[in-house]
Amino acid sequence: MKRILVVEDEVKLAALEADYLKSEGFEPHCIANGLEVVPWVRENKPDLILLDLMLPGRDGLDICRDVRTSTDSRIRDVPIIMVTARVEEIDRLVGLDLGADDYVCKPFSARELVARVKAILRRGRMPIASALAMDEERHAATLDGKALDLTPVEFRLLAALASTPGRVFSREKLLERLYEDHRVVTDRTVDAHVKNLRRKLEEVRPGQDLVRSIYGVGYALEL
Numbered sequence: 001m002k003r004i005l006v007v008e009d010e011v012k013l014a015a016l017e018a019d020y021l022k023s024e025g026f027e028p029h030c031i032a033n034g035l036e037v038v039p040w041v042r043e044n045k046p047d048l049i050l051l052d053l054m055l056p057g058r059d060g061l062d063i064c065r066d067v068r069t070s071t072d073s074r075i076r077d078v079p080i081i082m083v084t085a086r087v088e089e090i091d092r093l094v095g096l097d098l099g100a101d102d103y104v105c106k107p108f109s110a111r112e113l114v115a116r117v118k119a120i121l122r123r124g125r126m127p128i129a130s131a132l133a134m135d136e137e138r139h140a141a142t143l144d145g146k147a148l149d150l151t152p153v154e155f156r157l158l159a160a161l162a163s164t165p166g167r168v169f170s171r172e173k174l175l176e177r178l179y180e181d182h183r184v185v186t187d188r189t190v191d192a193h194v195k196n197l198r199r200k201l202e203e204v205r206p207g208q209d210l211v212r213s214i215y216g217v218g219y220a221l222e223l
């Protein structure tokens with residue numbers, strides 16, 4: 001049974017999340033005060049954290065930073081889904097750059113939240129190497145054993161997304177990886193390359209959109 005830490009100071013919302021998680025076979029534990037989170041994580045090592053940002057005692061961003069800089073890999077690598085009422089783009093980008101795996105804005109569907117929890121935990125059990133192979137030296141990639149005809153920029157884009165499957169990368173972070181000469185380009189350049197990459201991936205897996213877009217934030221690779 002997977003243990004899920006629900007960090008939420010709204011009692012009714014925390015109870016709702018916990019009920020849905022229990023109904024799907026998870027073991028939820030709720031914490032309302034930010035000061036209690038990191039010590040509990042160190043002691044209990046949950047399989048995933050649902051982390052609200054606006055908390056009494058300690059902000060969720062500080063908690064995320066502490067988890068991601070832990071010297072214990074069992075703590076450092078735990079998936080984190082940020083749950084918050086902060087809908088401004090800058091808050092999303094800050095959270096993702098700190099290492100959050102996903103980001104859900106209130107109000108949200110509890111069923112969707114549980115679905116995202118399942119998706120992230122499932123990715124942890126499915127090595128990307130089984131589906132996607134990247135050859136850095138030859139700038140060659142295969143998906144499900146079939147060669148992908150990628151430009152150098154598309155290869156770097158796929159490599160960036162594949163470095164952490166499921167994690168949402170901001171356009172700014174992707175741009176840093178796309179052009180080795182650090183040329184000045186717009187964020188929409190990423191969108192154009194993503195469109196081309198999607199088309200080539202769909203040639204191997206028809207009907208599947210493997211590059212998920214998160215409005216106003218960026219992109220994530222879903223295999």
